[in-house]
Amino acid sequence: MPRLMSMVVRFLVLGLLAVSGNAQALPDxxxxxxxxARTARAEGRILPMREIERRxxxxxxxxxYLGFDYDPDRGIYTLKFLRDGAVIWVDVDARTGQVTGRSR
Incomplete structure (x- = not known):
C-alpha cells in the first residue's frame, strides 16, 4: 500500500506541474x-529505505504513510505522512537512521 500511495502522490504532483508548465523538471x-540513493545504498553509504521505514x-x-523522497546533497530521507488532514514530514539521516527533523 505505501508504494501505491507514493505513486498517487507523485501522479498528483506531476499533474499540477504539467498544468503550470514545469512537468519535465520534476521527473528528471x-x-x-x-x-x-541506489548508488549510495549499493556502496554502503546509506541505510536501505526499508530499514528507515522500520524505524x-x-x-x-x-x-x-504516503511515501518518501531522498535528497542526495543532504543525505536525508524525507518521509511523508497524513494525519487528521495535515501532512507531516519527517527528515531522517540516511547514514544513521536518526530523525533529524519533523514538521507539525
Whole structure:
C-alpha cells in the first residue's frame, strides 16, 4: 500500500506541474535522486529505505504513510505522512537512521 500511495502522490504532483508548465523538471530530478540513493545504498553509504521505514513508521501511529523522497546533497530521507488532514514530514539521516527533523 505505501508504494501505491507514493505513486498517487507523485501522479498528483506531476499533474499540477504539467498544468503550470514545469512537468519535465520534476521527473528528471526524481530519477536522479532515486539513482543517487541506489548508488549510495549499493556502496554502503546509506541505510536501505526499508530499514528507515522500520524505524520511523512505529513512531507515527495513527498517521497514513504516503511515501518518501531522498535528497542526495543532504543525505536525508524525507518521509511523508497524513494525519487528521495535515501532512507531516519527517527528515531522517540516511547514514544513521536518526530523525533529524519533523514538521507539525
Amino acid at each position: 530530478q526524481v530519477l536522479r535522486d532515486h539513482q543517487a 520511523v513508521l512505529p513512531q507515527m501511529r495513527g498517521a497514513q
